[in-house]
Amino acid sequence: MTITEAPATALLTDHYELTMLQAALASGTAHRRSVFELFGRKLPEGRRYGVVAGVGRALEAIEAFRFDTATLDFLADERVVDDTTLAWLADYRFSGDVRGYGEGEAYFPGSPLLVVESTFAEAVLLETVLLSIYNHDSAIASAASRMIAVAGGRPCIDMGSRRTHEEAAVAAARAAYVAGFGATSNLAARQRYGVPSTGTSAHAFTLLHDTEADAFRAQVSSLGAGTSLLVDTYDVAEAVRLAVEVAGPELGAVRLDSGDLGALAVEVREQLDSLGARDTRIIVTSDLDEFAIASLASAPVDGYGVGTRLVTGSGHPTSAFVYKLVAREDDEGRMVPVAKKSTNKLSVGGSKRAVRRLSDGVAVAEVIAVDADPEPGDGTTDRPLHRDLVVGGEIVGRETLEAARERHAAAFAELPLAARSMTRGEPLLPTVYQS
Template identity: 65%
Template sequence: MPTTALLTDHYELTMLRAALKAGTAHRHSVFELFPRRLPTGRRYGVVAGVGRAMRALRAFRFDEESLAFLTETKVIDQPTADWLADYRFSGQMWGYPEGEVYFPGSPLVVVEGTFAEGVILETVLLSIYNHDSAIASAASRMTAMADGRPCIEMGSRRTQELSAVAAARAAYIAGFETTSNLEAGRRYGVPTAGTAAHSFTLLHNSEEEAFSAQIAALGADTTLLVDTYDVETAVRKAVELTDGKLGAIRLDSGDLGMMAKKMRTLLDSLGAEHTKIIVTSDLDEWNIAALSGAPVDGYGVGTALVTGSGHPTCGFVYKLVARADNDEPGAPLRAVAKASKDKISIGGRKYALRRLDDKGVASHEVVGIGQPPQGDHNDRPLLVPLVVDGEIVHDEPLTTARERHARSRAELPMNALKMSRGEPVIETLWIEPDGDVISDSFSGGSEETK
């Protein structure tokens, strides 16, 4: 894998350069990646990108070409280049595992090491987590509204080519069944699916000829796109050509609910009771919810999914929350935090658990400052080790993250699945070492990190 070291903002390396010169670069430090709030109106978020972040960390090396660029453009000086040449993250990381839900203030990643080691990871971690979690959060709402009916990710043509691969991965974690993106299948093992577009029908002299060609190549169990010309005529011909054994039809335009009902009646009357109806055409979670009463068997979702359905980023930030006063081994850490208006953060290393009631329903996100909060018999600790002494220890298949998401979402109160705009479905409680609760949320304001 090519180096990921330059997936970095310029200012991180100028901070590093200045800290090395000042003699403060090696102070023991703790950084945290967290959301100040959920995107407006959302009731929960979904963590995704952990596996990709670990992959990026593994490749975070400053090779000769990278260092030459940085020195020639005077981003860094020679002492900084010498330090970066040997860079290997040697500290510790903990984080919420993929598929877990999160709330305002959740300490999604805790990075502990020297200031120098941690500060230069800010941009690469934020870019991965902000993108992938935005997609997974939108995907979770869509699969919740689909209520067990399969969703197909098909947004590759609506976003940047590598973002499309990451989006397919994130959507799968949040419950999508398949993707149209073949690179996501190759790289991450996401199941792929796809049949034909309108151009295939238009290529042939007639719809019957196009359908016959597709059936000959893919079998009667294929999905035929039936709205190039007249939908009813197309459905009748599709059933005739497959002796009623057609796998599915796809509707891609018009009033999808009304058309699905009409075509279900027609299919059944023609003896094609087992032929499924798949709908596409700029779907989002609200469209899917509106189609819940229609005889639809699956949804293909593109643009809304890969753009986060109106929220293309989660607004995560990455902040220094604790540091030593010198670089002596064992020097005690002290909490630090910015106090800028509307952009506050809470100092001190965090720990988190999900508080559950006696019925196993989530009631609070509990964040301990400086030490783990006390839980009871069924509360769940949320942070898992990601990196231990520089070694990446967290590696799991996507199916594990997918199963975790299903369990985590199922723990939430029923209000979590409302499509109306609302507040986070559970509160975040901040617990000081003496047990005092100091806050239940961050204040509002800008999510800009700089």
Template identity: 75%
Template sequence: MDVTSQSTALLTDHYELTMLQAALAGGTAHRRSVFELFGRRLPEGRRYGVVAGVGRVLDALERYRFDDGVLGHLADARVVDDATLEWLASYRFSGDVWGYPEGELYFPYSPVVVVEGTFAEGVVLETLLLSVLNHDSAIASAATRMTCASSGRPCIEMGSRRTHEEAAVACARAAYVAGFEATSNLEAGRRYGIPTTGTSAHSFTLLHDSERDAFTAQVQSLGTGTTLLVDTYDVTEAIRTAVEVAGTRLGAVRLDSGDLGPLAQQVRAQLDELGARDTRIIVTSDLDEHAIGALAAAPVDGYGVGTSLVTGSGHPTCGFVYKLVSREGPDGAMVSVAKKSQDKGSFGGRKYALRRRDAAGVAEAEVVGVGEPPVDDGDDRTLLVPLVRAGEVVGREPLERGRQRHFEARDELPLQAHQMSRGEPVIPTLHVGG
């Protein structure tokens, strides 16, 4: 089954459609409305977040159609009444969507997505937008910490076996946006053009009568540039055998267990002594940003990251919410609305945003204008871009552009943003106007 052709209309919560039914019956469904997707706070201890999944959102919006199969299910399950089913049959989003583009950074109360249309058009998109952006942005926010900690050494995404099969593809995409160089997931390579890589696991070594036999088979098939896994039995003996089999032009060795820092020092010394000075050392084994940072002084040439990455390194969601912030009043004018509960409040009104920068281009604040755009003092950068205009997708771009944008946005941050210690958001969010 080709997931790219499936309707996304049922990737939603039941109450989205019961709200729609009640609004249609009450005559308020067609009021002009503005919805906003934002996070009230960053995950605890994080200095900034990364927006990822925008391209996936646009793909999902284009497939948000209530076809005969979807309508049949809703009718059989009696989710909504016949009048609502009739309205859904012709559903096409005809409004505008603005958003932070792929790879951009976000902070508390950043208006990551702004949806303008009727209440009916916008309310049914809530769950879909939140599920994609909460997941992908959480992965990218973890990935950027890892690529910062790696100090320029390449990181490879290897988490497919630790998450849902479709989540694995999305994780690879989000990690690539945030600086990972490659993925082990072939579907991510096919779907998004992300470089893929991989050689062998311990089972391949255990299949053979000896480690030498396994190394010989791999080198004969994949060439001397391959990466040999050297910790199945004895690392020192494996390194010696690897160089004997592949020669001093062996591409790399991989360490997947043990105390990786001292072990990498030992392996580097042994490889150099054997003349394999250009053979790289790749490390895996439950790495996260802190473990990567601890290996900064070790002779490591690359990192393979799995479980921690695909679970957001302890924060598997961003906590994004989707709220109505403005709607049409009885006189036709737009009225700001907001939830006022003590710990889950929000700011009403249509938002605009820019990143305030000093004369040297260093970010100083996230400035959110309520009701009108904030004033650019000459060094600032506008954040919201058009994604959908009058129902048509206008914001699709190559994944490489999002990746480059991320590097550019990250380079704007003050130096303390790259510290792995827990802390507050590296720049404040300021609301103006309203």
């Protein structure tokens, strides 16, 4: 067994972060106080809200962002940066402050999801890894939340590991759980994050045996009558009959992985009931997404296994978040708001705070104040959206995944009813800037 150092996150980074650092160290600007903001300019087209995920993973990445000997040797050997920069990197440790939206929170265009305050040098280095985590995990959580919204309380299970990068699969299982999924197929997500995992068998197991009856008997004998039998390898009706014969009416579930799931579920439900297996659940798993789940609302289905469309963000595999310098110190030590002057990519300079404005408990606006605290409205209440995540380099924002999951459920419950509809439209809330 190889023994190695814990995986550092420092090289999960774009080359230019280091060359900018080198040039800034040389010009004397590297240590200017700076404010970076992580946000999205817009939601994916037609989507009405987004869901923040990856916060806990981002905090781990900040903590592990160190340049160990092997990394420094690599950078030196390859002459990526000069010796002054290498010496500075050897002592790197983020010592600034980070506040941001809690994990599981809903977000809208312009929501200041993370505000990172430190020196330019310290904060710029975190850009790539923070964006990677937020862009990926939030894309999955945003898709997952919509699936939960239409599943009507029926459990959704992540089965997408095989359709995405093997490590992205673990993060996807975690993000889906934050957004309300009940379980995952991914064992590493259970080991690392405590996400419940489930699984029974694939078609290969049935095909391995000489007959379907042999396969069912082997599975029930080993995994118990509460297991889920896959009934669509050959003939569904015959398999359902056999499944109840083998497992008895205590059979936990049958799984359908092909065909017209809605029509099949009706037939299978009738057959199960007629065989006395009234408590046997029907799980469906073939190419589901939020639209397919919605279309199965009236079918007698007890759970959804979602794969490809979950782990690829259901058409939007990334969140298009950016990480922008919004303010920095000038020669006299004053903080100056800054923003690129580009025609098609609007940014608002300055350090921001945000609240969700509620009227009778329903969210009505995302209010963002620049270089100030948001002013309250008339007859509305404001819920602050920023939590302290890092203070003076110390990670203070750790929480359980259950806390993030609860935050998501609460934030979703607060959204206008249209959040439950899959109809395309504008963001559910207007983003209102105060300055």
